[in-house]
Amino acid sequence: MIREFAKNIVRLWASSGDRSVTVAKVDKSTWRCAPCLGPLVLRYEVYAWDLSVRAAYLDTTRGYFNGTSVFLKIHGKEHYPQVVEIRSPVGEAYSEWRVATALPREDAPPLGYGSYRAADYDELIDHPVEMGIFSLATFEACGYPHDIAVTGRHRADMKRLCRDLKLICEQHIRFFGEPPPMERYLFLVTAVGSGYGGLEHRASCSLLCGRDDLPRLNQQEVSEKYRTFLGLCSHEYFHVWNVKRIKPAAFASYDLAKENYTTSLWAFEGITSYYQNLQLLRCGLINAADYLELLGQAITRVWRGGGRFKQSLAESSFDAWIKFYKQDENAPNAIVNYYSKGALAALALDLLVRRGTGNTHSLDDVMRALWKRYGGGGAGVPEDGVERLAEEISGLGLQEFFDTVIRGVEDPPLAELLPQFGVKFELRPAESAADHGGRRAKETADKLARRPVLGIRLAESGAEAKLAHVYDGGAAQQAGLAAGDIIVAVDDLRVTRANLDSLLAAYDAGEVVTVHAFRRDELMKYNVVLQTPPIDTCVLALMEDIDGAVRARRVAWLGTA
Numbered sequence: 001m002i003r004e005f006a007k008n009i010v011r012l013w014a015s016s017g018d019r020s021v022t023v024a025k026v027d028k029s030t031w032r033c034a035p036c037l038g039p040l041v042l043r044y045e046v047y048a049w050d051l052s053v054r055a056a057y058l059d060t061t062r063g064y065f066n067g068t069s070v071f072l073k074i075h076g077k078e079h080y081p082q083v084v085e086i087r088s089p090v091g092e093a094y095s096e097w098r099v100a101t102a103l104p105r106e107d108a109p110p111l112g113y114g115s116y117r118a119a120d121y122d123e124l125i126d127h128p129v130e131m132g133i134f135s136l137a138t139f140e141a142c143g144y145p146h147d148i149a150v151t152g153r154h155r156a157d158m159k160r161l162c163r164d165l166k167l168i169c170e171q172h173i174r175f176f177g178e179p180p181p182m183e184r185y186l187f188l189v190t191a192v193g194s195g196y197g198g199l200e201h202r203a204s205c206s207l208l209c210g211r212d213d214l215p216r217l218n219q220q221e222v223s224e225k226y227r228t229f230l231g232l233c234s235h236e237y238f239h240v241w242n243v244k245r246i247k248p249a250a251f252a253s254y255d256l257a258k259e260n261y262t263t264s265l266w267a268f269e270g271i272t273s274y275y276q277n278l279q280l281l282r283c284g285l286i287n288a289a290d291y292l293e294l295l296g297q298a299i300t301r302v303w304r305g306g307g308r309f310k311q312s313l314a315e316s317s318f319d320a321w322i323k324f325y326k327q328d329e330n331a332p333n334a335i336v337n338y339y340s341k342g343a344l345a346a347l348a349l350d351l352l353v354r355r356g357t358g359n360t361h362s363l364d365d366v367m368r369a370l371w372k373r374y375g376g377g378g379a380g381v382p383e384d385g386v387e388r389l390a391e392e393i394s395g396l397g398l399q400e401f402f403d404t405v406i407r408g409v410e411d412p413p414l415a416e417l418l419p420q421f422g423v424k425f426e427l428r429p430a431e432s433a434a435d436h437g438g439r440r441a442k443e444t445a446d447k448l449a450r451r452p453v454l455g456i457r458l459a460e461s462g463a464e465a466k467l468a469h470v471y472d473g474g475a476a477q478q479a480g481l482a483a484g485d486i487i488v489a490v491d492d493l494r495v496t497r498a499n500l501d502s503l504l505a506a507y508d509a510g511e512v513v514t515v516h517a518f519r520r521d522e523l524m525k526y527n528v529v530l531q532t533p534p535i536d537t538c539v540l541a542l543m544e545d546i547d548g549a550v551r552a553r554r555v556a557w558l559g560t561a
């Protein structure tokens with residue numbers, strides 16, 4: 001997405017010596033200064049109040065910025081070394097502040113203020129900077145220093161974090177081959193009440209998480225929330241190779257002012273999403289049952305989106321600029337997520353290669369070959385590069401798979417493939433709106449099949465039952481309800497966000513209910529024929545009665561007999 005960071009430049013002025021220099025705006029993010037003699041000094045004010053991982057934030061407790069939000073690019077001098085001097089805010093209140101960044105230090109002491117240097121503008125904007133009071137811990141992965149800085153109030157077990165992140169980092173480093181492609185690495189973590197997000201960089205990543213996602217002292221197990229956090233760390237760290245260095249050709253030299261088109265984001269985000277959890281299993285942080293639960297949830301997420309039959313992964317990548325990153329209420333009906341379906345495509349590709357080569361090769365070999373061939377920079381991976389290399393490494397004809405699952409709108413053939421790897425693939429109806437799949441249902445199959453559904457998703461905040469999404473072909477849409485409608489009654493009983501599910505539970509699929517809803521503040525009435533729930537919730541389990549060949553495949557893939 002074009003983020004339009006220039007919108008936060010409040011004002012800008014230029015001088016040379018003691019003379020002011022005229023500045024003219026050329027386009028929305030470009031300024032031209034009049035010629036001058038001697039050094040040109042530009043001063044500008046940036047509004048920084050974005051708590052996400054991608055922009056800049058400043059208050060009395062901390063400062064955080066990505067170079068993209070604060071550093072202007074000097075036209076024609078992008079390739080020059082760039083020096084940044086970071087100064088302390090003035091005042092006693094800030095005397096304890098430190099600086100955490102992977103930006104190479106010039107004269108700044110470790111964690112201190114002073115000057116930092118980047119080889120060029122590209123590097124300058126690829127090292128986010130955190131300033132403030134944060135917890136810091138250090139560990140080594142394959143002998144290389146890694147820091148983790150946690151900002152925000154928290155009671156995390158920093159030793160535990162180091163121990164677990166070390167396992168993940170070493171797993172990824174050894175996967176691609178030692179040594180890692182950076183001298184040191186920094187995890188910048190911001191803990192908030194609830195939040196989730198990550199952004200990868202060449203030698204660091206910025207993560208946003210809930211403070212409850214972090215492990216507490218004396219917490220032995222990997223909780224579901226901590227597992228999600230570890231998955232996020234694993235994801236961004238895998239990007240050190242896949243996308244920061246193995247890049248699509250379209251990203252080999254970005255034009256930051258306009259869209260850079262590629263059809264292969266599924267490979268960079270999807271393959272990364274596949275490995276983020278598989279590597280947690282391989283390094284022992286989760287077990288096979290946990291892994292299959294996560295995989296079942298991932299399949300459920302994808303299987304619930306009707307848009308996957310309208311948009312291919314290749315199209316989703318290409319149009320990410322205007323669709324995936326600009327989602328509206330119709331997104332589930334119109335687009336496919338190249339992260340989640342991409343991860344399932346990566347899984348299917350891995351299994352196809354393993355099956356076709358009798359376990360001698362896998363997607364691991366394809367990734368290592370991509371790293372060897374394209375990791376050193378240069379022209380980047382051509383649009384058909386992943387497909388060509390997968391065929392070359394496996395010796396298999398994979399065009400049909402790419403034509404149907406990547407360029408077409410077919411589901412990855414997991415129902416067929418997983419049992420051949422000793423994993424039972426089951427689909428069932430959802431038990432409730434909060435059922436994300438991955439687990440056995442508590443209700444009987446018979447009862448689940450009769451559960452009435454409206455074919456909607458409610459907005460997640462507020463007390464009202466506001467429709468966030470209305471699914472194509474669902475009961476609500478058939479009756480004329482639309483996204484944004486606020487349901488106030490079902491058969492004349494008051495509806496809230498909290499009670500809609502339990503009110504509907506009194507009915508059977510096939511029955512007709514009267515729904516009152518507000519649209520544009522006008523009260524509307526609909527007769528809704530309740531539908532049977534879609535069979536879209538996936539549960540995976542290890543199969544017990546399997547033959548030797550199947551068992552051998554499962555051992556090679558999951559390490560589980």
Ligand SMILES: [Zn+2]
Nearest residue numbers: 235239269272
């Ligand atoms: Zn990613």
